[in-house]
């Protein structure tokens with residue numbers, strides 16, 4: 001059975017929702033599900049913009065068949081070759097063998113690499129090229145590394161629809177809604193959107209900035225991403241979030257505290273610093289046990305908050321592995337411009353402190369506050385003044401930021 005939504009004249013959402021996959025990219029938990037968006041333009045010619053993940057291929061085919069009635073499918077635009085959007089290309093081509101595929105040189109290189117036949121039925125476009133399909137003219141805007149090298153966005157110059165590929169996407173199934181004004185975005189989607197951005201696209205901030213510069217020159221009326229809601233109101237709100245995230249500016253003054261603790265003593269230190277911060281007036285705090293929280297949530301909050309406190313016990317002369325993993329993932333996401341406090345623990349060779357400082361020092365524009373707190377197995381009276389002064393330095397550094 002079909003399940004489609006009309007977006008604007010001649011344009012339909014023909015994608016599907018996935019609530020079965022537990023790990024997106026086989027890494028990131030998605031308890032909120034995810035949508036794979038595909039769009040069908042019914043002009044003099046018919047144009048499908050991207051396909052979907054294999055898990056919802058049947059939904060896509062039913063939706064296309066319903067809308068096309070007896071018409072052929074003339075064109076497929078591939079904005080992104082990642083399999084969560086491209087896995088259904090083979091099925092679409094098998095059903096519509098005369099379809100012409102529009103992409104760039106790298107799109108077709110990747111199609112071959114993924115085992116698709118690339119024959120004479122392709123149209124290779126260059127950055128800025130346009131093609132008219134009747135009333136609608138589509139312009140192709142290259143967006144390399146947002147988030148693969150072949151990625152492009154497509155802009156309908158007739159009605160101002162931007163097909164933005166993975167940019168402006170988010171985790172979260174749509175549950176019948178499609179447009180941003182049909183959901184409570186801040187409540188339901190902002191955290192999944194931040195977690196999606198920071199973990200999937202976060203590394204490519206400069207490339208996202210390039211796309212935003214190109215987008216500024218367009219009169220955008222709708223943003224149609226490959227995951228999550230379609231934007232048709234308050235578009236600047238989401239563009240502003242993207243501008244912040246991609247320039248690595250924190251969204252909020254606040255403190256993310258991440259601890260790694262086997263027997264609870266480092267955890268007690270994390271609790272202690274949290275309480276001191278609140279008593280000094282800073283209550284915008286998130287505190288996580290790195291062993292129990294998937295690292296994608298930690299990276300997401302690292303993009304959100306201005307300050308991070310790392311509290312780790314020493315583990316076989318190293319940083320406790322889940323905390324080390326978090327630092328590595330922040331580095332992989334290219335996170336910058338944060339202020340950090342360090343608390344570390346050890347019983348005979350407390351090396352975690354120095355190792356955390358070394359690891360964070362390799363990242364750009366990270367301000368590591370002086371006065372690292374060393375705990376010898378468990379917190380003692382003599383640690384209280386150190387904790388107090390770390391809390392004071394955090395509050396003080398917030399004033400100057």
Ligand SMILES: Cc1cc2nc3c(=O)[nH]c(=O)nc-3n(C[C@H](O)[C@H](O)[C@H](O)COP(=O)(O)O)c2cc1C
Nearest residue numbers: 261262263264265266314316317346347348349350
């Ligand atoms: C497997 C294991 C390895 C450890 N390795 C070290 C170490 O190399 N150096 C050290 O000073 N303490 C080491 N410790 C002690 C921990 O750092 C100890 O758990 C900590 O001081 C107490 O903090 P916690 O209650 O937060 O775990 C190790 C403990 C365990 C269980």
